[in-house]
Amino acid sequence: MALTPEAFQTLAVIAFCFGLLVFSRYPADAILVAGVALLTLLNIITAEEALVGMSNEGMATVAVLFVVARGLAQTGVVGWVSNSLLGRPKNTAAAQLRLMLPVSAMSTVLNNTPVVAMMVPAVADWAKRNNLNVSQLMMPLSYAAIVGGTCTLVGSSTNLVINGMLTAHSGDTGLRMFDLAWVGVPCVIVVTAFTIAFSRWLLPHRGEKDQQLFGDAREYIVEMEIESDSPLVGKSIEEAGLRQLPGMFLVEIDRDGRLITAVAPNEMLLAGDHLIFAGDVRSVVDLKNIHGLKVAEKQVFKLNSGAHTRCLVEVVISRNFPQLGKSIKDMRFRNLYSAAIIAVARDGERIKTKIGDIYLKPGDTLLLETHDRFVNQQRYSKNFLLVSEIENSRPVRHEQRNLAAAIMLAMVISVAVGFLSMFKAALLAAGLMILTRCIKVQDARESVNWQVILVIAASIGLGGALEKTGAATVIAETMIGLTAHSPVGVLITLFVLTAAFSAVVSNLAAAVLIFPIAIAASQQLDVNLLPFAVTVMIAASACFATPIGYQTNLMVYGPGNYRFGDFMKIGLPLTVMVGITTVLVVPMVWSF
Known part of the structure; x- marks a missing residue:
């Protein structure tokens, strides 16, 4: 032929x-x-x-x-x-x-x-x-x-x-x-x-494309708290995986008002510990996703929006910002914008002062935890030069972990025993992920690599x-x-x-x-x-x-x-x- x-x-x-x-x-x-x-x-x-x-x-x-x-x-x-x-x-x-x-x-x-x-x-x-x-x-x-x-x-x-x-x-x-x-x-x-x-x-x-993009990112000081029921309690810094986080390092621990500096890898974590980290913006997202850690800033917990509708947003202060000249604790930022300031950077560098004592200047970059409507509401505000949501910064739904794992396991078993074809099992698993709110519909749409x-x-x-x-x-x-x-x-x-x-x-x-x-x-x-x-x-x-x-x-x-x-x-x-x-x-x- x-x-x-x-x-x-x-x-x-x-x-x-x-x-x-x-x-x-x-x-x-x-x-x-x-x-x-x-x-x-x-x-x-x-x-x-x-x-x-x-x-x-x-x-x-x-x-x-x-x-x-x-x-x-x-x-x-x-x-x-x-x-x-x-x-x-x-x-x-x-x-x-x-x-x-x-x-x-x-x-x-x-x-x-x-x-x-x-x-x-x-x-x-x-x-x-x-x-x-x-x-x-x-x-x-x-x-x-x-x-x-x-x-x-x-x-x-x-x-x-x-x-x-x-x-x-x-x-x-x-x-x-x-x-x-x-x-x-x-x-x-x-x-x-x-x-x-x-x-x-x-x-x-x-490296990953994201790592390349964030290689020269602004740096922040962020304070995280060990929750009372955290799986990190009783583990050392090394065992908890907090010693060598990329783009982020542990500066000190605040334990009931006592500062522990030059933290040793074998230092044991206790409930209520406040961990002070320094690092870039992407690493802040990684910190928030660690099960058992939460942002220590009390204003975050006073936000009206539910935890799963919040995200991280960066804003740059303009000369028209009405609260210039006031400290952050005096300006009632949460009440005005339904957002909590969790870190501040000036000229791309982290500010080591406590957040409440910082007096904002034009050009300062604020890292906010806020509701998912903030960007659309403030995008064209004269108070901010730039408003940008941090990608993949929504909180991890740890309470849904066992359910999601069960869905995945059921998908794999149903295929292994021949009960369903791979396509049908995957389709059912994806549907259950959405129905049980393990993933939002919008996130499901965006997840496909076209x-x-x-x-x-x-x-x-x-x-x-x-x-x-x-x-x-x-x-x-x-x-x-x-x-x-x-x-x-x-x-x-x-x-x-x-x-x-x-x-x-x-x-x-x-x-x-x-x-x-x-x-x-x-x-x-x-x-x-x-x-x-x-x-x-x-x-x-x-x-x-x-x-x-x-x-x-x-x-x-x-x-x-x-x-x-x-x-x-x-x-x-x-x-x-x-x-x-x-x-x-x-x-x-x-x-x-």
């Missing part, structure tokens, strides 16, 4: 898209959508085929899981996971080991998409608290989830589909639940060891063009034909083909596309089909080299602040390592 003109054009468009992804800084969603648009204009695919990705269940599942993940973050589940399960590693290598082993274990029996959806915000929070580079952790998270799914039959939907096709073809019972562990476990060991050993050179060293969604949808459209024009089939048949007389050669070719196609189409589509060729090769050689089938299963999950190869790669693409080429640097050698492991182990377990 020869390549048609349409197949040539499709391959040219995809190659051009990949070139732009690797060598340019254009966003991935724009490049891939443009590729699909070009194929549509060339009449290679129809409008319906171009848009088929927008109705794809996998794409919709990822979109809904963003809502679930935001609900977990806003109720404190994410913080609990990062503190309780991941611990406090001493360095990046230890952090990667602590992360990859449990994630791989979870992914052996759970769908890796919800595992990554839950862990992405937890890892971001964990990295921030432990001063770790998030770009050194997000890709290992995705890789661990992917390779963990190769250990069992239920670890990946690809395994189940190929096993079903194998059973239908041979009439046997197919593979059992843990048969794949013979090759899956060695692959987990190889991926984990390689990542830890070489990530310092092959992974980028970039760049990721467009990349998935466009990738599906490009993959469909490969299949429709026959380009994928021609390439596969040609490569198989080159090694048709060697079972091991066919095994290697099957792995390379499946892994290559998984980089440009979905891993499930790649496996389904290659499996009939594996059947034909086994018949021509008159050998056992099982080792070929297992190789296709593993290769379909070796989606390390591109972010579009697997949806968990796309889920960490933004939070890890990655570029397309970052995946190729570490992903290509990882794919080769997994390929070598597979080709060596499979013939030893399943003979030809």
Whole structure:
């Protein structure tokens, strides 16, 4: 079968898209959508085929899981996971080991998409608290989830589909639940060891975009109080995670009027302690989200608005501010603006004087805790030069934590036992998050990362063009034909083909596309089909080299602040390592 003109054009468009992804800084969603648009204009695919990705269940599942993940973050589940399960590693290598082993274990029996959806915000929070580079952790998270799914039959939907096709073809019972562990476990060991050993050179060293934006932020002095029922009571500063907060340090503790300066890491926290912190505005948000800490400013608790409708707002005082020349405690700010001043900065630097004793000057920046309508009401006030809400500054709903965790657990179990599909379970979980007020409707809308969604949808459209024009089939048949007389050669070719196609189409589509060729090769050689089938299963999950190869790669693409080429640097050698492991182990377990 020869390549048609349409197949040539499709391959040219995809190659051009990949070139732009690797060598340019254009966003991935724009490049891939443009590729699909070009194929549509060339009449290679129809409008319906171009848009088929927008109705794809996998794409919709990822979109809904963003809502679930935001609900977990806003109720404190994410913080609990990062503190309780991941611990406090001493360095990046230890952090990667602590992360990859449990994630791989979870992914052996759970769908890796919800595992990554839950862990992405937890890892971001964990990295921030432990001063770790998030770009050194997000890709290992995705890789661990992917390779963990190769250990069992239920670890990946690809395994189940190929096993079903194998059973239908041979009439046997197919593979059992843990048969794949013979090759899956060695692959987990190889991926984990390689990542830890070489990530310092092959992974980028970039912080989160938010950390970059807030690197030169204004600094404030903030006073926090340990609540009477706080889980921090009885813990040391080190154990409570308050010693090395990024962008924030503990200046002193006020304990019943006695000041403790140069606070030691082993200093025990008591109920009612007032902790004085100095740091930037983003770190103030992190402080407010720690369970058991509250702003010590008494005016905050006199605000009429409920705690869950409050947010942090920065305002800059203008020359027209009517209370200039008065101290903050004399100006009745709370009564005038329904807002409490919790910190003041002057010329970008923190003011060490007690808030009540500060006399405001034009240009002073106030950090306020106020109701969510304040910005709209005061945006054009002549009293303030600037009014700006701090992003993600609404309080964490710690009282909803157990409920949100239960919803997530029910979602995972319902999928694991086959009661609901991943999409239905995610849809139900997101709905329950909104109905139980674990997340507000507006926050649910804003939680979806549309760049990721467009990349998935466009990738599906490009993959469909490969299949429709026959380009994928021609390439596969040609490569198989080159090694048709060697079972091991066919095994290697099957792995390379499946892994290559998984980089440009979905891993499930790649496996389904290659499996009939594996059947034909086994018949021509008159050998056992099982080792070929297992190789296709593993290769379909070796989606390390591109972010579009697997949806968990796309889920960490933004939070890890990655570029397309970052995946190729570490992903290509990882794919080769997994390929070598597979080709060596499979013939030893399943003979030809």
